Amino acid sequence: MISLIRNKYMIMKNLSKTPLRNVLLLMMAVVLVFSCSDNADKRKVVKKEYGEPDFVQEYQFAGTKTEIYIYARKDINRTYELRKTVSGCGGSGEWYIYRMYYTNYYDPYIELYLPPEITHTPIETAAVGERITVFAEIADDEEVVSVTLWYRIKTQEDFLSVRMTSGESTAYTGNIPGNIMTSDGVEYYIEAWDKAHDALLPKNGYYTITTSSVAKGVTYGDPETSAYDADRGSNLVPEPVIDNYSPISQ
Secondary structure: OHHHHHHHHHHHHHHOOOHHHHHHHHHHHHHHHHHOOHHHOHHHHHHHHHOOOOEEEEEEEOOEEEEEEEEOOOOOOEEEEEEEOOOOOOOOOOEEEEEEEOHHHHOOOOOOOOOOEEEEOOEEEEOOOOOEEEEEEEEOOOOOOEEEEEEEEOOOOOOEEEEOEEOOOOEEEEEEOHHHOOOOOEEEEEEEEOOOOEEEEOOOOOEEEEEOOOOOOEEEOOOEEOOOOOOHHHHOOOOOOOOOOOOEOO
16 A cells, blocks of 8 residues: 555656646746736737827826826727736736726817927028028828918017918928018917817917028027927816726727
8 A cells, every 4th residue: 555655656756847847837937927027018008009198197096006098089089097906926016907988978178189289490590681491390180271480570569471381291381581581580480270279389489580690501499399288187187986887898
């Protein structure tokens, strides 16, 4: 009897040294690594699919961290509520999609389209009498209706305007006549409209072109981009979670 038990023990001991055990251990390690990798961070999945959210809300309730990703665009119209799991895998927890909404269902005060976004490299200096071409990129999730370049001699009160014309894709150009570029300098700004929104660049004040010491040539600054009211996102207070239902199934 003792001999039989000893033989069974030796068989089990030998089996533990077989490649099968090693394979099983390897599979367990792979599963563990995968579950603790960045693939489990659903925030990255959402951003990869839709890009950066228009608004982000962060709050914590009963020890649970929550981030709300709001996409206020007609072609997306999604709001994702993401929550963080408890600590695990040697980390601080992982983000998962708790539920999804239509954005206008989540907050009916959020409009599902945004103002035009203007990107422009400001002109800093130019020669007296030089005709200046102003370039801008105008992007929008709606149709851009008009883009206007407003300009004046710095010492004058009234602005003149010229409609900026579109070229390829989102590129727009407008010209400031040479007689405007005097030794006093020039002030200008860009305005873009879609069907419901107005965007200005710069948002406050004007760009100033000063007289260059060089006979000819234009000097540019760093590119700037207009933005919709990004602060609005911090003013949005999430409604309390009442149930687990959502207009969009997971």
